[in-house]
Amino acid sequence: MADRVGRSLRLTNWWVWVLPAAFLGYLFLYPVFRMLGYSLEAGAFGELTRPRVLSSTWFTIWQALVSTVLTLVAAVPLTWVLSRFNFVGKSLVRALVTIPFVLPTVVVGAAFLGLMPRGVGAILAAHVFFNIAVVVRTVGGVWSRIDRKLEDAARVLGASPLRAAWSVTFPLLCPALFSAAAIVFLFCFASFGTVLILGGGRLRTIEVEIYQQAVNFGDLPVAAALAVLQLVFVVIALWVSSRWQRHTNIDFTAETALPKPQGRQGAVVALIVSLSLGLLSLPIWALIRASFGGWSFSAPGQSLDPLRAVGNSLLYSCIATVIATVIGVLAARAIAASRSRTSSLFDTGLMLPLGTSAVTVGFGFLLALDWPVDLRGTSALVPLAHALLATPFVVRAALPLLRSIRPQLREAAAVLGASPARVWREIDFPIVARAVMVGAGLAAVVSLGEFGATSFVVRPSSVTVPTLIFRLLGRPGTASYAQAMALAVVLAAMTAVIVLVIDRLRGEQAGTF
Amino acid sequence: MLQVEEVAVRFGDKLALDQASLEVGSGETIALLGPSGSGKSTLLRAIAGLERLEGGRIMFEGADLSRIPTHLRRFGLMFQGYALFPHLTVAQNIAFGLRMHGLDESRATEALAMVGLSDLASRSVDRLSGGEQQRVALARTLVTEPRLVMLDEPVGALDRQLRRRLIAEMRELLDGRCVIYVTHDHDEARSIADRVALLHEGRVVQTGTYDELLAEPASPWVSGFLAG
Numbered sequence: 001m002a003d004r005v006g007r008s009l010r011l012t013n014w015w016v017w018v019l020p021a022a023f024l025g026y027l028f029l030y031p032v033f034r035m036l037g038y039s040l041e042a043g044a045f046g047e048l049t050r051p052r053v054l055s056s057t058w059f060t061i062w063q064a065l066v067s068t069v070l071t072l073v074a075a076v077p078l079t080w081v082l083s084r085f086n087f088v089g090k091s092l093v094r095a096l097v098t099i100p101f102v103l104p105t106v107v108v109g110a111a112f113l114g115l116m117p118r119g120v121g122a123i124l125a126a127h128v129f130f131n132i133a134v135v136v137r138t139v140g141g142v143w144s145r146i147d148r149k150l151e152d153a154a155r156v157l158g159a160s161p162l163r164a165a166w167s168v169t170f171p172l173l174c175p176a177l178f179s180a181a182a183i184v185f186l187f188c189f190a191s192f193g194t195v196l197i198l199g200g201g202r203l204r205t206i207e208v209e210i211y212q213q214a215v216n217f218g219d220l221p222v223a224a225a226l227a228v229l230q231l232v233f234v235v236i237a238l239w240v241s242s243r244w245q246r247h248t249n250i251d252f253t254a255e256t257a258l259p260k261p262q263g264r265q266g267a268v269v270a271l272i273v274s275l276s277l278g279l280l281s282l283p284i285w286a287l288i289r290a291s292f293g294g295w296s297f298s299a300p301g302q303s304l305d306p307l308r309a310v311g312n313s314l315l316y317s318c319i320a321t322v323i324a325t326v327i328g329v330l331a332a333r334a335i336a337a338s339r340s341r342t343s344s345l346f347d348t349g350l351m352l353p354l355g356t357s358a359v360t361v362g363f364g365f366l367l368a369l370d371w372p373v374d375l376r377g378t379s380a381l382v383p384l385a386h387a388l389l390a391t392p393f394v395v396r397a398a399l400p401l402l403r404s405i406r407p408q409l410r411e412a413a414a415v416l417g418a419s420p421a422r423v424w425r426e427i428d429f430p431i432v433a434r435a436v437m438v439g440a441g442l443a444a445v446v447s448l449g450e451f452g453a454t455s456f457v458v459r460p461s462s463v464t465v466p467t468l469i470f471r472l473l474g475r476p477g478t479a480s481y482a483q484a485m486a487l488a489v490v491l492a493a494m495t496a497v498i499v500l501v502i503d504r505l506r507g508e509q510a511g512t513f
Numbered sequence: 514m515l516q517v518e519e520v521a522v523r524f525g526d527k528l529a530l531d532q533a534s535l536e537v538g539s540g541e542t543i544a545l546l547g548p549s550g551s552g553k554s555t556l557l558r559a560i561a562g563l564e565r566l567e568g569g570r571i572m573f574e575g576a577d578l579s580r581i582p583t584h585l586r587r588f589g590l591m592f593q594g595y596a597l598f599p600h601l602t603v604a605q606n607i608a609f610g611l612r613m614h615g616l617d618e619s620r621a622t623e624a625l626a627m628v629g630l631s632d633l634a635s636r637s638v639d640r641l642s643g644g645e646q647q648r649v650a651l652a653r654t655l656v657t658e659p660r661l662v663m664l665d666e667p668v669g670a671l672d673r674q675l676r677r678r679l680i681a682e683m684r685e686l687l688d689g690r691c692v693i694y695v696t697h698d699h700d701e702a703r704s705i706a707d708r709v710a711l712l713h714e715g716r717v718v719q720t721g722t723y724d725e726l727l728a729e730p731a732s733p734w735v736s737g738f739l740a741g
Contacts, residue, residue, distance in 0.1 A: 408594065411583075415590040416613055416653070416657065417657070
């Protein structure tokens with residue numbers, strides 16, 4: 001006998017797929033296929049053996065490796081302190097460590113420009129600065145949950161403190177270390193804004209090479225082939241890192257009360273904390289110092305109007321946040337409602353634009369979005385690109401909570417008389433609302449600081465703050481330089497405000513459902 | 514009042530309900546008794562409209578329910594584990610069904626008093642003891658005056674002393690209503706229900722008063738099960 005109830009329940013599940021799937025398909029998969037077709041047609045893959053391209057590829061790989069190793073070396077002492085000890089001001093230290101990670105790449109680039117000359121050293125330092133938070137967060141999360149008694153047991157069995165750490169703690173930390181290293185490697189591999197600013201045009205990652213081939217030389221087939229190559233690299237890296245991540249999901253003990261550092265430990269902890277914070281704040285001070293004299297917001301040219309750029313950035317950020325929130329919530333709902341293979345594939349698919357590299361997204365837009373209507377001449381591409389790159393953050397924020405809602409709660413609401421739409425409004429929405437706001441905040445941050453994709457699709461009338469900073473940095477004269485730095489300070493401040501709000505929302509989030 | 518006619522529900526390649534039939538009269542309390550995995554909860558979910566029927570039909574007051582979605586059936590179901598809404602307070606939990614049906618929400622206050630929890634009205638439900646949670650769930654189920662009350666092991670998670678007290682309380686509250694009461698505890702079934710329906714591997718194998726079942730078991734399995 002037909003049962004309409006069961007069928008209508010499933011109906012509500014498939015329509016939420018449509019919008020996110022169309023969004024991802026049109027703005028990401030379709031451009032990628034167009035790029036692939038375009039470069040194959042032009043036979044551009046053969047051109048990838050040019051010495052110039054090879055040297056960019058080689059630089060991309062080795063700088064990412066060295067940056068990763070340096071980041072680990074710099075971050076491990078701080079991670080140890082933060083996950084093994086309790087001390088006054090610890091949460092403040094943790095928050096300060098996170099700030100570099102959420103700073104827009106252009107701001108980080110500008111900050112290091114105020115600190116040291118362009119070159120390899122500046123690029124590596126900026127990458128370390130940017131990524132320390134990744135290690136502190138991912139490795140610290142595991143480290144603080146490793147039972148201290150394990151090391152104690154090793155000590156009782158005759159191991160020296162170092163030996164105990166090496167033979168017990170280190171092996172348990174290894175998966176987390178590798179996982180963090182993979183993420184840092186990926187970020188450095190796909191680094192664009194920082195390298196473009198600090199590399200001075202001579203040092204190029206594949207991302208920068210794509211930009212120069214497309215924008216400076218107009219060689220679109222080679223740029224497309226490079227974008228496909230970049231995509232392949234990134235997919236491999238993502239796959240490897242997700243495999244490691246799975247190993248990190250071993251459940252250790254709950255976070256236990258941490259001891260205060262005692263005696264000589266206290267001195268070591270103080271030294272590590274002050275040294276780390278000192279080094280991390282150096283670029284920020286350099287940025288602020290260099291911005292003196294740049295606070296007159298006069299516009300040297302129509303497309304260089306700082307106030308207009310700030311207005312544009314705010315507007316695009318609002319639009320992108322709304323789009324990303326709607327798409328992200330629908331997608332999270334679709335993924336949470338089903339445990340099938342398709343849903344996990346969809347999950348990965350939505351993550352891809354984030355991992356792929358913003359440059360590929362921007363370039364793909366430029367190449368493909370002339371169908372069915374030519375969007376390339378409009379400024380709509382900027383918020384669309386931002387929304388695409390920001391959606392994963394909303395999905396990531398909402399998904400765990402949606403998954404944690406027991407199906408029984410929705411059923412209980414239905415039995416009590418709530419229609420399917422009402423169940424969503426009364427049960428799901430209130431439970432995920434806060435998480436969605438956190439996701440929306442992250443989306444706004446992503447949009448405000450986005451540079452890679454924007455640099456391809458931006459038009460004189462749609463200049464954003466990051467793209468304007470980049471332009472000003474490229475102009476001769478100290479006035480432009482100071483103005484760029486001042487704008488970078490403004491951008492950093494806007495970002496910091498949103499991050500602080502997010503942090504508060506997150507802190508209040510209590511309990512799981 | 515309620516007629517379940519040869520209902521089948523499938524989970525994958527296993528039939529959770531296999532031609533299960535049951536009748537509940539007006540004002541009657543019937544206990545569904547059976548070992549775990551026999552399909553007791555699934556039968557309640559099917560009656561509530563939460564499971565897709567592969568065969569058979571469910572009638573209430575002479576009307577076929579198959580085209581009526583869960584939220585319009587106006588039945589009460591108290592879930593095993595209670596399924597209290599964690600983002601709502603005690604009072605909001607109880608008022609939820611009243612709100613959905615557009616009924617007078619002040620009845621929630623009376624219901625709270627009825628289960629003796631007036632002091633806890635604004636408390637968050639995850640800060641309640643097991644016994645308190647049970648009462649909130651019961652009040653939430655009964656406050657809308659559902660046409661049929663279904664209780665899925667309503668005291669299963671509580672200790673023995675508390676169980677005995679709550680069963681006595683519940684007997685009063687359920688008096689005169691049309692009730693299906695799921696349990697795997699023989700004494701509980703005997704003390705609370707007018708009749709007992711015995712479930713085994715997705716089928717209702719025998720119905721009658723507990724003493725009738727004891728006196729004339731329909732099969733060796735029934736006598737074995739009742740003997741404990």
